[in-house]
Amino acid sequence: MAKKIVVLGAGTAGTIVSNNLRRHLSDDWEITVIDRDDRHIYQPGLLFVPFGIQKSKTLVKSRKKFILPGVKFVLDEITHVDPEKKVVKTRNNSFDYDFLVVSTGCKVVPEENDGLLDAWGKNAFTFYYLEAADVLHRKLREFDGGKLVMDIAELPFKCPVAPIEFVFLADWYFKKRGIRNKVEIELVTPLQAAFTKPKAAAVFSRSAKEKNIKITTGFELNRVDGKAGYIESVQGEKVNYDMLVVVPTTVGDKVITDSGMDDGIGYVPTHQNTLQALKHEGVYVIGDATNVPTSKAGSVAHYEADVVVFNIMAEIHGVKPEEIFDGHSTCFIVYSKGTASLIDFNYKIEPLPGQFPAPHLGPFSLLKETKANWWGKLAFEPLYWNVLLGGRHLGMPPTLVMAGKEVG
Ligand SMILES: Cc1cc2nc3c(=O)[nH]c(=O)nc-3n(C[C@H](O)[C@H](O)[C@H](O)COP(=O)(O)OP(=O)(O)OC[C@H]3O[C@@H](n4cnc5c(N)ncnc54)[C@H](O)[C@@H]3O)c2cc1C
Structure with a gap:
């Protein structure tokens, strides 16, 4: 019988992790991703809408288009998770699983x-x-x-x-x-x-x-x-x-709270290095749904996806999950239409000046307002739709790299 992985939510994190898992696991593994709607929104673009820099309709695409063949996409409201019985209920169906990935985000x-x-x-x-x-x-x-x-x-x-x-x-x-x-x-x-x-x-x-x-x-x-x-x-x-x-006040999805899986404010208590749910076996948490002490950002979800895929593969292979994730986050900070800064940090290391991603070459500068950073911010959107959502690697590790950074 097929082994099953169910992914809750097909936003940034859920789409990346489902596709990444499909690229790595054999067809013996059935991968199902569930979301309530078919509107994938590129959320970083929301910042530009009020200033007329970007039109809102350009930020929305069908989720289905970005989910690889071989991943089953279910359009339904997730209504309950029973991590003891390993069953997910939706309005119209129920799904049992061997591994669950929670990526229901926050709102x-x-x-x-x-x-x-x-x-x-x-x-x-x-x-x-x-x-x-x-x-x-x-x-x-x-x-x-x-x-x-x-x-x-x-x-x-x-x-x-x-x-x-x-x-x-x-x-x-x-x-x-x-x-x-x-x-x-x-x-x-x-x-x-x-x-x-x-x-x-x-x-x-x-x-x-x-x-x-x-x-x-x-x-x-x-x-x-x-x-x-x-x-x-x-x-x-x-x-x-x-x-x-x-x-406004931001909370995790109601289904997490209603299923008794939250930390009191809607987020799933998560091991900050393995990304396993602390209270439930076979459950990983990724993206904004976690309570790990790093930014709730798409870059974090992308780095976390590599760790979750690694650890699920390790478990399938009979090996203990590894404490890999270090809270790595990378964010452009727009200063004006035409200039931006960039920060790259983790749980312990604060944003430092330097060059990113290639040491000494950049082309992006850390903690500095430059035009190149602005172009990087703009280039990120096609990269998001065409490369990152597909669960592809960019050749960078998910953890912080110190090369290119200036200390002291
Ligand atoms: C204004 C703004 C600017 C941002 N700028 C940046 C930036 O510059 N860089 C950056 O890295 N990040 C940025 N972010 C953050 C980034 O977009 C999020 O961190 C990222 O999308 C989180 O991914 P996620 O998959 O965890 O959540 P989401 O992408 O929100 O996906 C969660 C999914 O779960 C589904 N879901 C939840 N509950 C249920 C349910 N009960 N049943 C069915 N489906 C359900 C939702 O429909 C949704 O599709 C920005 C966000 C905003 C709002």
Whole structure:
């Protein structure tokens, strides 16, 4: 009888891992990937939509097109996981498995933030999902002066550099429109600095200062008062706004919580080096659904996929999974339309200056605003659709490489 691997969610992580597994395992292994819809969205492009740099419809493609023949794609809502009986239930079916890969991601839930829905679409917006990014695009065009606040409601959230990129792009956008002197820009974050890693945060803070962008730290959102135009923190601090752009509270998928597999806030407790679920045998977790202490980013999902495939193959081969994953994450940070920076780090090593991916050659520069980095950011999209989603290797290890980095 065929052995079975079931993958939950066909987003970035689930598509890469399913295809990567198919490339490595014999036909004795049946691979099934389940998702509720057939719309694969290139999420990094959502940042560009509000500023008219990219149109939202170009970011959406059919998931099916990117899943290899030989992987069974099921379009259905996953309703329950029983990791003891090794069964997944969907609205219309049920699937038993030998190995399970959880890649159900995470999503923003504005309804969790007091007062936010009253202001939603009036003077409070987000760019974290497609329809909302389009609304923000229209509203930004109408905005002709006042205070723009970019607020992160709480931790953890997806793509920790996106809010910084948003305020940098807002600076570029209002300059281009000739009204920068009429707009105040402020980034409000629950973090103690502009970013999770102190050295990179210092670099971003300097850039923000040069662009006349205020950063308010340690602000955990308690409520939004859209009528009076302010946000209030848990500690009672208030920040006024004319236009609020927010990363609402972010949670893992309900099915994880309903199946009793979560850590209390919707994420699966995951071994940070093997990527095995801590409480369940034969279960791996990948992408935004994990609780591992690194960025919730597509680059991380791609690196993790190599580790999950390695460890599933090791287990099939009768060998213990290895503690390979080091939290590796690589992110471009857009500074303006035409320039960007780049960071590459892991659980322990902070972003360092240097060249990437080839030592001394680059062509990308780490922790530095360059035009080449901008072109890298743009080139990443066709690479994503045509190479990475297919589960192909780029010849780079999934872990951080120190060659090309400058220490001290
Ligand atoms: C604005 C923005 C900018 C970003 N920029 C970058 C960037 O520059 N670089 C970068 O690396 N990353 C970036 N990211 C983050 C990146 O897109 C995500 O980290 C990545 O997509 C995570 O992949 P995932 O597979 O874990 O989750 P997803 O891609 O979200 O996929 C999860 C899938 O699971 C499915 N699913 C969940 N629950 C169920 C259920 N019950 N039944 C059926 N299906 C279900 C969903 O439909 C979805 O398709 C950005 C994200 C945003 C929002």
